[in-house]
Amino acid sequence: MTAATHADHVQERPDTPGAPAQSAGGREPLVRRVRRGRPEDPRWARPAFLAMLLVIALAYLWNLSASGYANSFYSAAVQAGSQSWKAFFFGSLDSANAITVDKPPATLWPMALSVRIFGLSSWAILAPQVLMGVATAGVLYAAVRRRFSAAAGLITMAVFALTPVAALMFRFNNPDALLALLMTATVYCVLRAFEGGRTKWLVWAGVAVGLAFLSKTLQAFLILPPLAVLYAVFAPVSVRKRFGQLGLAALATVVSAGWWVAIVELWPASSRPYIGGSQNNSFLELTFGYNGLGRINGEETGSVGGGGGGGQGGGWGETGIGRMFNSEIGGQISWLLPAALILLVAGVWLTRRAKRTDTARAAFLAWGGSLLMTAFVFSFMAGIFHQYYTVALAPSIAALVGMGASVLWEERGRWWAGAVLGVTVAATAVWSYVLLGRTPDYVPWLRWAVLAGGLAAAVGLLLAARLGRALALGAVGLGLAASLAGPTAYTISTLNTGHQGSIVTAGPSAGGMGGPGGGMGGGRPPGQGTQQDAGQGMPQG
Template sequence: MTTSTLGSGVPDAAGAPSTAASRLVLRRILRPWPLGLGALTALSAFAYLWALQLGQRSEYYAAIALSMSQSWANLLFGSVDPAGTVSLDKIPGSYWVPALFVRLFGFSTWSVNAPNALATVAAVLLAAFTARRIARGFGLEGGATLAGLLAGSAVAATPILAAVARSNQPESFFVLALALAAWAATKAVERASARWLVGAGAFIALAFQMYMLEAWAVWPALAAGYLVTRKSWWRKIRDLAVAGAVSLVLSLTWIAVVALIPASSRPYVGGTYSNDPFEMVFGYNGLGRFSATADSSDYRSFTPPFSGEAGVLRLFNVEVAGQVAWLIPVALLAIVVLLVLRMRLPVVVFLGGWLVTFLAMFSAVAGMHQFYTASLALPMGLLVGLAFAVARSRRVLWAQLAMIGVAALTAVLVGLAYPGYLLWVVIVQGVLALVAGALLVVGARRRARARGWVSVIAGAALLLTPAAWSLDAMNHENSINPVAGAQSAMGGMGGGFAGMGGGFGGFPGGGGSSGAGGFGGFPGRGPGAAAGNGQPGGGGSSVPGGSDAGGRDGGPARDGASSDGMGAAGAGRSGSEDAVLAYVQANRGSASYLLATFGAQSAAGYITATDGDSVLPIGGFSGSDPAPTLDTFEQLVSSGQLRFVLMSSDGGFGGGGGFGGAGSTSSSDSEVSAIREWVTQNCTAVDGITDLYSCSAG
């Protein structure tokens, strides 16, 4: 006989499994790792993506993404103009995803900037997962969560990486590719795995498509780490040879494809004398980067002078320190800590060698933007996260105190170099360092819950000031030379030399009204600043002026944000540019090209303002590439494909006596100079519009 349980008040047993499962899922979600990872993801996404559509974009790189989105051929070759006349002066890997975003979602500031932000979030998460996996493999079950979250937080809190993430500069995808390489490389050296070594080589080849030779700088550290694994020397050398060969072949794939396609069937390779992709990668972007000058070399490479003189202490000068130096000393200390605490030697050799190699490279290169150093975030973050977690798990007091103390001291020294900017945060970090140290010394680590809170306080004592600089990057943007913290907030050069004037852009600074223009005519620094590197002073290019108008895409401008108009610097259009655009659109007739300009910088604003209309960038990025030739140019005019030519390009790198422009003495400029001369002799100046010429079909 059965007894009914209705009304007995006893819960139905059928619901018990689902309730228990729900509780189990909830408990798992509320564990430190998923909870911390969720918070890290949310904070990173907020810092990099919030109000991104109202931010700035580099008009030059925006035009490239728009041009590449016009056809699959343009996407492959990295064409800087919709018609596919000339390519980028680099491998276009970092622009493939932004171009696809433009193709899928239409052209806007959001569609060209969001891919970089998403790539940076992915890199942060990969760093966290990599550090956690390494720590677990080392037997640190309790410390693995701390290692992962601290490593990911350190990467996210690198100010220059945060600044780049909110721009359309090409660095973010390189950092993501390096994060993938780090994941595979650490597995390779942990397990002495040939398969993972080949995988790491493949990811390094992917990074090569993003940033070329800089990617190969990971290989010495990876090889050293693999050579100290427990394998026979013959097998280690064989594995390295195979993986190196695979990496080399994959790295050179794009170069080989372009080289094998007839020159008449593809754009001219930007930055070269001979239309050769090998020259572009290994000459212009290779040897040319280590030239002794900061304006040009035998390869006419652009070596930006925004980071001070090359030397051992370059990364600690006032131009660079606030962007990346916060964790350099503690990361170097972390190498020592990991060695002393007998962390797996191959991992330490790889990560330590990677950091030291990149530090040496950035200290030696002739000239660079500060954002080149964003790739340091990965080895620094992994080393700091792992070292502190190992020391914390093993209760090695001296190592924890030393790392917290070095990080806090670095924050104080770097913070004092920028007086008046977030000094209260530096003070708070110092106080937190003292509190964390005291808690460690008096034994708060004895209780599990107390240990967790001490770890949180210690993490803040390690990262608070750079994290604050990173968050403040949301309010002060510059997509031409992205910088975070004091340089952007105080309207400085973003790290340019004092007294440098307006050469190579003269970013807003110091207040002089007489500074030279560049990069679209940003005001120079200091009174009477002279134009640098042959650029004419005082003005912006014909695309655009130096004013920051409203927000992009119809939104209000935030600090430094500019309107959705034309311009190499992303500033709003002036009346003269509006006049040029209105005139050529009304009078182009059946011409294929809207107009021609000297230099891709000048062409960029007109390309974006017309949502991808064909603008001919004579001379490419530098304004001195022999593309098109005079014969080709004459044919375009005589056939009626081209009618208007804009002669002025003072604010860009090309033409007007700028970098590699008509004022250069290089023999490769003869075609550009010949075109200028031909236009002045055979075309008619348009009344009322400065520097615009009308050419009649013959």
């Protein structure tokens, strides 16, 4: 089948029950029909999915208490929220409600409820974060599986869970874990809405964004422009209805986030805690100042130093297009970032002649747009920027790798599909070799094994059209192993290491590092010392 006929191969799912649609050539379509229960799934799909969830949960729970109270700034607020419902609501640092943390409190609520139920301990604080990681993996599988194969969903889960910064932040009590879960849920809901122009799913997407705002304010909105444009242009309903649905989704966002903001702003300042991080005791000023434009232009009031605008080094690292790959960020998130970008281009190219409403193309554009927008802002923001922020990229990278690998495997009969797979694996192996070379004393033989295995797998994938299925599968397996070996090693190191303080990193060089504001060690009761730090307006996340 030629590239010109690929649009026929990528078909819309029928809305009525029946067998999956077939392409003109009689092959199973790239995008399978959605049916409850998935009777067309292989028998191993559901057990494999459940087993993967269990493995992720056990891995992330491993050695969890080594981090103690992790970031004791937020642990103090969790402790306060477990003792006072008023502190719970406002996100206060102490049960006397003198001052709040410098973020909205949604990310604190699950942890505070856990401490109320199980008592104050490292596990009670951090286990909810682990559950958020497991939930994110499950949502990713559901999103990818609805349009591609079960294998694509499982690859997505594996790539996500083995991203070092994900293994770090879904075992830590900063706001980023809940934010990443809710942003993933937002993309899932938009894609569900896209399937048939369903208003309720777009409204649910708006609710997810609103709750994400209550986790980490304006960062939640980074993915909205590409998702809104995607729905406005490609959704399978009339233009008028598309914009009406987007308006309802925006209203849902305002309501789900605005109720808390309205209460805080209308509450008499004399009887509520001071809004930590703000200059005039206003949450709105905090949102658009210190936590908003200040993060972009580097002029946060109270910051201990700006970033490196214009590509110059600064207190928060060098900015520019290569920031996600540099020595500070690369080992956290970028292992499969080149692969995700290559597979994004391949997926969009494969679906270029499909219908305007094609759901496979929508999936590539949704995850790809979310990745590019967030990575662009991270790369050029001159204000406070920590390495662990990049966990927001992990779901999109994982989805693009899972979907792209699945699409190209189904097209392996065409030489260029094997060639793209081969180039992707080779590029990943070479980049892993470079990243592993930045920690030369950590498993020194691994970088050479990854490079040799990746290049060998790339050659096999180049010849996939001529090889038998067994040999082609062997090349795929070797390619996956080589691609995931580096991040797996860094993830294992992360799981075996306790992380404490306000600035933490994944990988063999990771460890508790007191950042601006002084992160306290995990063995210290969270209520001690943190309020003084917060009162000085120091950044925590």
